[in-house]
Amino acid sequence: MTWDERQEVRRIYLDNAATSWPKPETVYAASDAYLRQCGAPAGRSAYRDAVEAERSVDEVRRRIASLLGCDDARRIIFTLNGTDALNLAIHGLLAQHDHVVTTDAEHNSVLRPLRFLEETAGVQVTRVGCDASGRVSPDAVAAELRPDTKLVAVTHASNVTGTLQPIAAIAQALQGHPALFLVDAAQTVGHLPLSVRQLQADLLAAPGHKGLLGPLGTGILYVGPRADAQLHSVRQGGTGTESQQDRQPDTLPQRFEAGNLNVPGIVALGAGVDYLVQRGVEAIRQHELSLVERLSVGLGAIEQVTVYGPADVSQRVGLVSITANGHDSQQLAAALDSGYRIQVRAGLHCAPRMHQRLGTMQTGGTVRFSVGPFNDLNQIDMVITAVQQIVTAG
Numbered sequence: 001m002t003w004d005e006r007q008e009v010r011r012i013y014l015d016n017a018a019t020s021w022p023k024p025e026t027v028y029a030a031s032d033a034y035l036r037q038c039g040a041p042a043g044r045s046a047y048r049d050a051v052e053a054e055r056s057v058d059e060v061r062r063r064i065a066s067l068l069g070c071d072d073a074r075r076i077i078f079t080l081n082g083t084d085a086l087n088l089a090i091h092g093l094l095a096q097h098d099h100v101v102t103t104d105a106e107h108n109s110v111l112r113p114l115r116f117l118e119e120t121a122g123v124q125v126t127r128v129g130c131d132a133s134g135r136v137s138p139d140a141v142a143a144e145l146r147p148d149t150k151l152v153a154v155t156h157a158s159n160v161t162g163t164l165q166p167i168a169a170i171a172q173a174l175q176g177h178p179a180l181f182l183v184d185a186a187q188t189v190g191h192l193p194l195s196v197r198q199l200q201a202d203l204l205a206a207p208g209h210k211g212l213l214g215p216l217g218t219g220i221l222y223v224g225p226r227a228d229a230q231l232h233s234v235r236q237g238g239t240g241t242e243s244q245q246d247r248q249p250d251t252l253p254q255r256f257e258a259g260n261l262n263v264p265g266i267v268a269l270g271a272g273v274d275y276l277v278q279r280g281v282e283a284i285r286q287h288e289l290s291l292v293e294r295l296s297v298g299l300g301a302i303e304q305v306t307v308y309g310p311a312d313v314s315q316r317v318g319l320v321s322i323t324a325n326g327h328d329s330q331q332l333a334a335a336l337d338s339g340y341r342i343q344v345r346a347g348l349h350c351a352p353r354m355h356q357r358l359g360t361m362q363t364g365g366t367v368r369f370s371v372g373p374f375n376d377l378n379q380i381d382m383v384i385t386a387v388q389q390i391v392t393a394g
């Protein structure tokens with residue numbers, strides 16, 4: 001079957017926490033137009049189309065900065081995805097024997113770089129637990145701070161339970177301490193209004209391909225003034241600037257952007273951001289909240305189903321994880337796809353410590369339904385009916 005033929009079959013896509021789909025039409029069009037009509041590299045050559053490519057990249061950088069409440073667009077670094085942004089933040093900052101505080105709610109893209117540095121560079125990592133709803137306590141984070149703590153890394157929202165973490169309160173608890181604050185905003189950027197100033201984040205990592213509605217292969221790292229002074233590049237190479245030197249330029253964003261940029265991805269990401277601004281991130285937040293409320297209440301009413309995460313939906317992002325008594329999570333997800341073409345993700349969602357906390361390691365993890373701006377209540381009702389039919393059929 002070709003991709004075109006597959007579109008003919010009704011599909012309910014609820015894997016937006018992995019990557020968003022569909023994208024706004026303008027996202028597809030932006031990549032297509034760049035590839036057909038421009039196709040030149042950004043930041044390297046002086047002919048007209050190359051200058052135009054550079055101008056387009058800078059414009060997207062400005063629009064993302066504005067969306068995140070950052071007044072200096074050079075602080076937005078383009079990366080390959082959220083993981084790449086987190087690796088830059090973690091590897092670019094930490095040196096031998098540094099101390100880090102993080103949490104059990106983190107994704108492997110925080111946990112694994114930290115484990116790697118623990119094993120190879122003697123970095124000391126303190127992992128703070130969370131409560132049964134997936135929430136981390138600001139006091140518990142503050143209690144683990146040491147005078148030499150270099151970094152505190154916390155996810156803005158769990159990609160397993162959807163729990164929003166009290167980021168502003170954690171930042172408040174760090175006031176006066178020299179540790180830098182890294183926020184993993186993979187599940188929040190584009191889904192709810194946020195500003196780096198209000199979150200008091202020194203570093204904020206996010207994919208471009210989830211809530212920002214760009215294509216896979218895009219991501220960003222915000223580097224705040226305190227972090228800028230300490231963050232090293234982890235990849236060096238051509239930037240099209242200061243080419244007489246064989247040393248990486250110290251300027252932003254070139255210090256962190258070696259090699260040709262993903263211009264077709266970045267211009268499409270810009271179209272995604274434009275869509276968010278036009279529709280309004282707050283309006284999208286309200287839409288996703290209405291979907292997730294219906295979903296969590298509907299699924300929770302099924303006798304065999306356990307819903308994880310906070311009962312108060314205002315404390316979660318647009319995702320719901322469940323287990324169903326007597327049903328392996330992978331099999332339930334497979335039955336939803338084969339029987340109903342409902343596409344969800346099952347398993348550990350790259351966040352093993354959260355599953356240890358929830359006791360869902362033994363059930364093969366959870367089945368996660370994650371909504372986006374283009375889902376509707378009708379789809380949610382079909383999903384609830386499908387889960388009901390599968391679990392009652394045994």
Ligand SMILES: Cc1ncc(COP(=O)(O)O)c(C=O)c1O
Nearest residue numbers: 081082083107109159184186207
């Ligand atoms: C909380 C969290 N952090 C980081 C990532 C990694 O993002 P990416 O898939 O863009 O590498 C994800 C992706 O699912 C995530 O949910």
